[in-house]
Amino acid sequence: MPSSEVSLALFVPLISKGDKVTDVAQFLGAGYDLVQAEPETIQWFGIKYADHAPPTFAILDTFRAEGGRAAHLGGKVAEALMANAPALLAAGPEIAQPNVLANKVVEGDKSRTAGLGNGLRVMLTAKPEKVQAVKEFLIGALPLVEAEKETLVWYALEFPGTNGFAIVDFFAGESGRNAHLSGKVAEALFANADALLASPPDIVKFDVVAASVKV
Template identity: 55%
Template sequence: MPSSEVTLALYVPLIAKDDKISDLTAFLGAGYDLVQEEPETIQWYGIRYDDHSPPTFAILDTFRGESGRKAHLTGKVAEALGAHAPTLLAEGPTSTSPLRPSKSFLAGALPLFEAETETLNAYILQFPGTDRFAIVDFFENDAGRNAHLGWRDREAAVRECRCVVGGPPRCVKFTVIAASVNV
């Protein structure tokens, strides 16, 4: 089953203590080694929001099923995060409910993402029990990210998004600190 067939995701925002930004960055970098022992974690990303206050990081994980999600939540990354959270974080980690890749919202956007040669991965996620969605894109470099943000059909997509969700999308740029991607 290819990595594109993930069925669940977790998104865990992490607010760093002001004096622990470099320590949290190092912790997420070390997470790569820990997640290697989780074969059912298909993608694991440790990220830092660019130009954001308070200093915000996050972990985004994807899974093909519930067994992978459960194994991850009881695995070494979760254990290490629980042990280091009081030292590194301004507030405890707040895991979202399992997110499901959306099959209907913005389904017409898939050909647009596929046409972007510099978009490495794109997810459209729906927060369970809500009408809230997130689009998460990954790029090899700033040139790819800037090309995506300036794509020729962007205005049409924003107009469509306003029709569907009642307002313009909020764009948050982030930097990937560490990533593990299994196929």
């Protein structure tokens, strides 16, 4: 199955002011246009959490090397975000710089969502003594994900210096998301959650606002 040689990411939740939800979505659409000029930004996603209060969006992007991530942080998308944050956002933004432990990426089409419609964001907090075990679990889950034809993009992320991890995955539509939630990865995660995690997985459904996917 396809994968992408990315090793680094940025994950940026964006908490919208209540009257600025449409404006934040439009900002992410503009971010899509800007990121096309960044050859070292390999994948870029603008997403909106579903049925979430306060209204929350996020940006996830991936890179092959630190130079690419640094270029993005010093580039036009980040500049525009910081310039517009006071008007659009209720807080932040807080920019996390996770490592990519494992990934599956099927190259998208040429539309502004790359053929992706929705996804899941799963935050995981490992027990202090189980950090390495969680890392190994996520890396070991990749073959299960590769067997899921409707899981088009999947990342296992590690937040360095913390007990935090995340899974972020994308699907064309609701059938793919439902299949993943009832599949072997989810089954294995919940079977091991009590032993490995300090708290239950925090699962949020999201819709894709814009996506640029290359491998």
